[in-house]
Amino acid sequence: MPSSNAPKNTGERAEPKRFENVACPFCGMICDDLTVERTDKGLKVVKNSCGKSVAGFERKLPEARPQVGGKDVELSKAIKEAAKLIGKAALPLYGGLATDVEGMRAVTALADRTGGIVDHALSEAQYRNFKVLQSVGWVTSTLTETRNRADLIIIAGSDVHQLHPRFFEKIVSPPDSMFDVTAPKRTVVFIGKGLDRSGAKGSRVGEVVTLPCKPEQAGEVVAALRARLNGFRLKPLEIDGVSLADIDALAEHCRKAKYGVVVWAPPSLNFPHAELAVEQFTGLAKDLNQTTRFVGLALGGAEGAITAAAVCGWQSGYPLRVSYASGAPDYDPYRYAIGRMLKDGEGDLLVWIASISPDLGPPETDLPTIVLGTPGLKLAKPPAVFIPIGTPGVDHAGRLVRVDNVVSLPLKDLGRAELPSAADVLAAIQAAL
Ligand code: SF4
Numbered sequence: 001m002p003s004s005n006a007p008k009n010t011g012e013r014a015e016p017k018r019f020e021n022v023a024c025p026f027c028g029m030i031c032d033d034l035t036v037e038r039t040d041k042g043l044k045v046v047k048n049s050c051g052k053s054v055a056g057f058e059r060k061l062p063e064a065r066p067q068v069g070g071k072d073v074e075l076s077k078a079i080k081e082a083a084k085l086i087g088k089a090a091l092p093l094y095g096g097l098a099t100d101v102e103g104m105r106a107v108t109a110l111a112d113r114t115g116g117i118v119d120h121a122l123s124e125a126q127y128r129n130f131k132v133l134q135s136v137g138w139v140t141s142t143l144t145e146t147r148n149r150a151d152l153i154i155i156a157g158s159d160v161h162q163l164h165p166r167f168f169e170k171i172v173s174p175p176d177s178m179f180d181v182t183a184p185k186r187t188v189v190f191i192g193k194g195l196d197r198s199g200a201k202g203s204r205v206g207e208v209v210t211l212p213c214k215p216e217q218a219g220e221v222v223a224a225l226r227a228r229l230n231g232f233r234l235k236p237l238e239i240d241g242v243s244l245a246d247i248d249a250l251a252e253h254c255r256k257a258k259y260g261v262v263v264w265a266p267p268s269l270n271f272p273h274a275e276l277a278v279e280q281f282t283g284l285a286k287d288l289n290q291t292t293r294f295v296g297l298a299l300g301g302a303e304g305a306i307t308a309a310a311v312c313g314w315q316s317g318y319p320l321r322v323s324y325a326s327g328a329p330d331y332d333p334y335r336y337a338i339g340r341m342l343k344d345g346e347g348d349l350l351v352w353i354a355s356i357s358p359d360l361g362p363p364e365t366d367l368p369t370i371v372l373g374t375p376g377l378k379l380a381k382p383p384a385v386f387i388p389i390g391t392p393g394v395d396h397a398g399r400l401v402r403v404d405n406v407v408s409l410p411l412k413d414l415g416r417a418e419l420p421s422a423a424d425v426l427a428a429i430q431a432a433l
Pocket residue numbers: 024025026027028029030031048049050051052053164165166167
C-alpha cells in the first residue's frame with residue numbers, strides 16, 4: 001500500500017508509456033485487446049475503444065483525500081476510524097462491492113471476521129438469473145463459443161449495444177474466428193422495439209429481423225415461440241407488433257440453426273418477475289437441444305458484479321446475500337438483500353465499496369457509512385469515513401471475472417494515480433480491528 005500519507009491522485013504521473021492488450025474493467029465483457037497510452041495529460045485509449053472505455057480510462061480524477069466526518073485526515077487515521085466503527089457494529093452491511101477478485105476476497109474475510117452481510121449493488125438484476133439457475137438450471141454458451149459458432153443470435157428484450165458497446169463488433173461480426181471455425185453469416189433477431197440495432201452490421205451479419213413488441217414482452221414472445229416449436233396451436237397473439245406468422249418464421253429459423261444463441265442482459269429486464277422471462281429464454285435453449293445445438297448467453301455484469309458473485313460463491317457456497325452473523329455463511333436472497341435491509345431499517349453500519357465508476361454512490365441511509373470509493377464518487381452527503389481507492393486495471397493491477405463466468409482476466413496497472421487498492425485498505429482495516 002502507498003505510504004500512510006493521503007494518497008496522491010493528480011499531478012505526479014509516471015513516465016509516458018504505451019500498454020498493449022489492456023483488459024477493460026468498465027463492463028462485464030472485459031475486452032482484453034485495448035491499447036492505452038499514458039501521457040503527461042493522463043490516459044488515452046488509442047485502439048479498440050468504445051464510449052464506455054474512453055469515459056472510464058480517460059476520466060480525470062478530482063483531488064480526493066481520506067476524510068473522517070467530512071474533514072481531510074491521514075490515511076492511517078481514516079483506517080483507524082473505520083476499524084473503530086466496524087468493531088462496534090453489531091450487524092455491518094458490506095455493500096456496493098464494485099471491486100476486483102482480491103478486493104472481494106478481502107471483503108469476505110472482513111465480513112466473516114465481523115459477522116457482517118455481503119451483497120452487490122447490482123444484485124437485484126443478477127437475481128433475475130440466479131432464481132432460474134437455482135431452480136431449473138440452464139445450458140449456456142461463452143463469448144468465444146458464440147463468436148466462433150453461432151449462426152442464429154436472438155437478442156431478447158435487452159439493449160445489448162448500450163450495455164456492451166463492442167458486443168456486436170467482437171462477438172456477432174468479428175473479422176475472423178479461432179481454430180478455423182468460421183460460422184456462416186449470422187441471422188440476428190431482435191425481440192423488442194427500440195433496442196439499439198446499429199451494431200448488427202458487417203460481413204458476418206446476414207438477415208436482421210425485428211419483432212417490435214415492448215421489450216418487457218420478450219418472455220411472452222419466446223413462450224409463444226416455444227409453444228409453436230412444440231407443435232401447439234395458438235389463438236391469435238395479443239402482443240402488439242408481433243403476429244403468429246412472425247413467430248412461425250422465427251421458429252423456422254430456430255429449427256434450421258446449427259448453433260443458435262439466445263442472448264439477454266438482466267439489467268435490461270427491469271420489470272416485475274423478470275425471472276419468468278429469463279426462464280422462457282433458457283427454456284427455449286433446452287427445448288431446441290432435443291434436435292439441434294442451442295444455448296443461452298447472459299450479459300450485464302458491470303461494476304464487478306460477476307466477480308463479486310463468483311468470489312462469494314467459491315468462498316461461502318452462495319452467490320451474494322450472505323450473512324456471517326451466526327459465525328458461518330447463512331444464505332437468504334430476501335433477508336440479506338442490502339437494498340431491502342436499508343429500507344427496512346436493518347443493520348447498524350454500511351461499508352460501501354465502489355472502485356470502478358463514479359456513479360455507484362451509496363444509497364440514502366441514516367446509518368453511519370464508511371465509503372471506499374474512486375475519487376469523484378457521487379455522494380449525497382459526506383460519509384462518516386471516506387477513503388479514496390484505485391480502480392483495478394487503471395490505478396493498480398488485479399483480476400476480474402468475465403460475464404460468461406468462464407475466465408478471470410488479469411488487469412494491468414496503468415499508473416493513472418497513486419491510490420491504494422480496496423484489498424489493501426480492507427486488509428489494513430481488518431488488521432486494525
Ligand atoms: S465493450 Fe465493455 S469491456 Fe469492451 S471496451 Fe467497451 S466498456 Fe470495455
